[in-house]
Amino acid sequence: MGEASCGPIVSFRDVTLSFERPILRGVSFDLAPGTTKIVLGGSGSGKTTILRLILGLLRPDSGSVSVEGTDVARSGEEELREVRLKIGMVFQEGALFDSLTVGENVAYRLSEDGKLEPEEIEDRVREMLGFVGLRAFYDRMPSELSGGQRRRVAVARALLARPRIMLYDEPTTGLDPVTSTTITDLIVKVRDLDGVSSIMVTHQLRDAFNIARTFIRREGSAFVPRAIEGLENLEGTEFLMLREGRVQFEGTAHELVTSDLPYIRQFLS
Numbered sequence: 001m002g003e004a005s006c007g008p009i010v011s012f013r014d015v016t017l018s019f020e021r022p023i024l025r026g027v028s029f030d031l032a033p034g035t036t037k038i039v040l041g042g043s044g045s046g047k048t049t050i051l052r053l054i055l056g057l058l059r060p061d062s063g064s065v066s067v068e069g070t071d072v073a074r075s076g077e078e079e080l081r082e083v084r085l086k087i088g089m090v091f092q093e094g095a096l097f098d099s100l101t102v103g104e105n106v107a108y109r110l111s112e113d114g115k116l117e118p119e120e121i122e123d124r125v126r127e128m129l130g131f132v133g134l135r136a137f138y139d140r141m142p143s144e145l146s147g148g149q150r151r152r153v154a155v156a157r158a159l160l161a162r163p164r165i166m167l168y169d170e171p172t173t174g175l176d177p178v179t180s181t182t183i184t185d186l187i188v189k190v191r192d193l194d195g196v197s198s199i200m201v202t203h204q205l206r207d208a209f210n211i212a213r214t215f216i217r218r219e220g221s222a223f224v225p226r227a228i229e230g231l232e233n234l235e236g237t238e239f240l241m242l243r244e245g246r247v248q249f250e251g252t253a254h255e256l257v258t259s260d261l262p263y264i265r266q267f268l269s
Contacts, residue, residue: 008031009031009032009033009068009197010030010066010199011029011030011031011065012027012028012053012063012064012066014026014027014028014063016060016062017060017061018061022244023049023245024050024053024245025246027242027246028063029250031197031199033195034196035237036197036200036236037200037237037238037240038200038211038212039199039200039202039239040239040242041203041241041248042243042267043203045242045244046242046245047242048169048201050199051169051199051201053073054165054167055072055084055087055089056072056073056080056083060073067087070083085161085163086164087163087164087166087167088158088163089166089169090151090155090168090171092169098141098143100142101138101139101140102134102139102140102153103122103126105142106128106129106156107160108157109161110124110160124160125156126138128157129156132156133152146179147179148179148182152183155183165196165197165198166199167199168200168202170202170204171187171200172184173203177206181210183207185214188211188214192215192236205268208239212239212253213253237253238252239251239252239253241264
């Protein structure tokens with residue numbers, strides 16, 4: 001799914017955006033290839049707005065938002081379509097179509113595109129459902145699924161077009177700790193096995209640190225999650241903390257937990 005790249009996959013430069021009040025104020029950051037950026041912050045801090053800007057659903061008042069070198073803030077609809085084909089998106093509630101089966105939900109994007117034969121789409125859908133551990137759920141309806149299963153179906157749907165970038169909007173909110181760990185392990189699996197770059201918006205610190213601390217190792221025919229001991233040794237995951245639309249912190253998990261900034265200490269407590 002992922003490919004090597006020299007520059008940032010996503011780049012924000014001095015991005016500002018206001019509606020009735022300022023939402024983002026001079027936000028700048030980069031997402032490196034094959035890494036995960038975890039965006040933290042309180043309600044209304046601008047976290048989800050970042051994802052909408054990357055998708056070109058919003059345009060900044062000033063500054064630039066680039067995806068693999070394309071400034072989506074200044075792109076036309078055709079360019080935006082090409083950018084969106086590189087991106088998979090997982091929403092907080094899964095956002096499945098209740099009238100479609102699991103297989104039809106996962107296939108929806110490629111079926112609408114019309115470029116592949118139905119047999120090829122079905123093969124890819126079954127492959128992605130296997131990847132998320134739901135191969136036997138192909139013919140089930142969303143109403144028959146648990147909350148965690150719905151999220152895993154949403155991940156399979158997002159991965160179907162083999163994106164280079166994954167965006168996760170509160171993917172574990174409302175799930176119990178065991179189910180949340182299943183979802184975070186899946187996010188790590190996408191990162192470590194396929195080299196997909198990702199941005200995850202969350203206020204769930206436990207799940208954020210699970211992603212930062214975990215890597216996936218192949219053991220025989222199985223893929224086994226392993227926790228890394230010592231936050232100072234972590235690579236591949238960075239944190240970005242927003243406060244009232246400004247970047248309050250950007251750095252590693254170790255730098256986050258050892259920061260003496262009052263806002264961060266309060267947030268972590």
